[in-house]
Amino acid sequence: MRGGDPPAPPGRRGYISDVEFRAFSDAQVIEASLTEPRFFETIFDRHFGAVHRFAVGRVGAQDAPDVVAETFARAFDRRHRFALDKPSALPWLFGIAVNVCRERGRRASRGVRANTRMAVRAEMITEPFENALAERIDAERLLPELIGALRALSDDEYALLMLATESDLTYEEMAETLGIPVGTVRSRLARARRRVRAELRSTSSTTRAEIHGSRD
Numbered sequence: 001m002r003g004g005d006p007p008a009p010p011g012r013r014g015y016i017s018d019v020e021f022r023a024f025s026d027a028q029v030i031e032a033s034l035t036e037p038r039f040f041e042t043i044f045d046r047h048f049g050a051v052h053r054f055a056v057g058r059v060g061a062q063d064a065p066d067v068v069a070e071t072f073a074r075a076f077d078r079r080h081r082f083a084l085d086k087p088s089a090l091p092w093l094f095g096i097a098v099n100v101c102r103e104r105g106r107r108a109s110r111g112v113r114a115n116t117r118m119a120v121r122a123e124m125i126t127e128p129f130e131n132a133l134a135e136r137i138d139a140e141r142l143l144p145e146l147i148g149a150l151r152a153l154s155d156d157e158y159a160l161l162m163l164a165t166e167s168d169l170t171y172e173e174m175a176e177t178l179g180i181p182v183g184t185v186r187s188r189l190a191r192a193r194r195r196v197r198a199e200l201r202s203t204s205s206t207t208r209a210e211i212h213g214s215r216d
Helices: 018-022 026-033 037-059 064-077 090-103 107-113 116-120 131-136 139-151 155-166 171-178 182-215
Strands: none
Touching: 026 037, 037 064, 037 090, 037 155, 064 090, 090 155, 090 171, 139 182, 155 171, 155 182, 171 182
């Protein structure tokens, strides 16, 4: 990296190459950043995309950069608190991002949060989803109904749904991110998906009835 080689990870002597440093776990990078703060840039480079996608889903594209900037600023300031037995920093970063979004008070703007890309991926959000029903729903018509379904969710349900959709976190990692039991993650996510699925089913039934009525 610029300005000199990174320090060796715990248990190793001397210095290592940039190639070796890129193979460090997040925990090793963060530990190295405690003495060389510039190395925290690696955490930003690795996880910016995931945190930004989550922020866009929560607060919209316009405000997402502010959420991302605040998330990484807090992470840098609190890096000494990171549990070094955790190889990945992503659950920790998502946990910070969730709190930043909550503090911004964006509950009223869920309609803005639902963007076209989310609509295209609605079959992921509503999984398990009947293939026949998914095939009958036109993606162009799905967006307004999806927005309506998301507005009906609680903020906690919405945050969890976004984590499940926009990240590769396991149930255990989502539980760590939100500070809740794994069982609560499973039940809350299932409930949120059922509510969205029910809304889309209702919309699909209404659409079919309108089509049949127009043909009579």
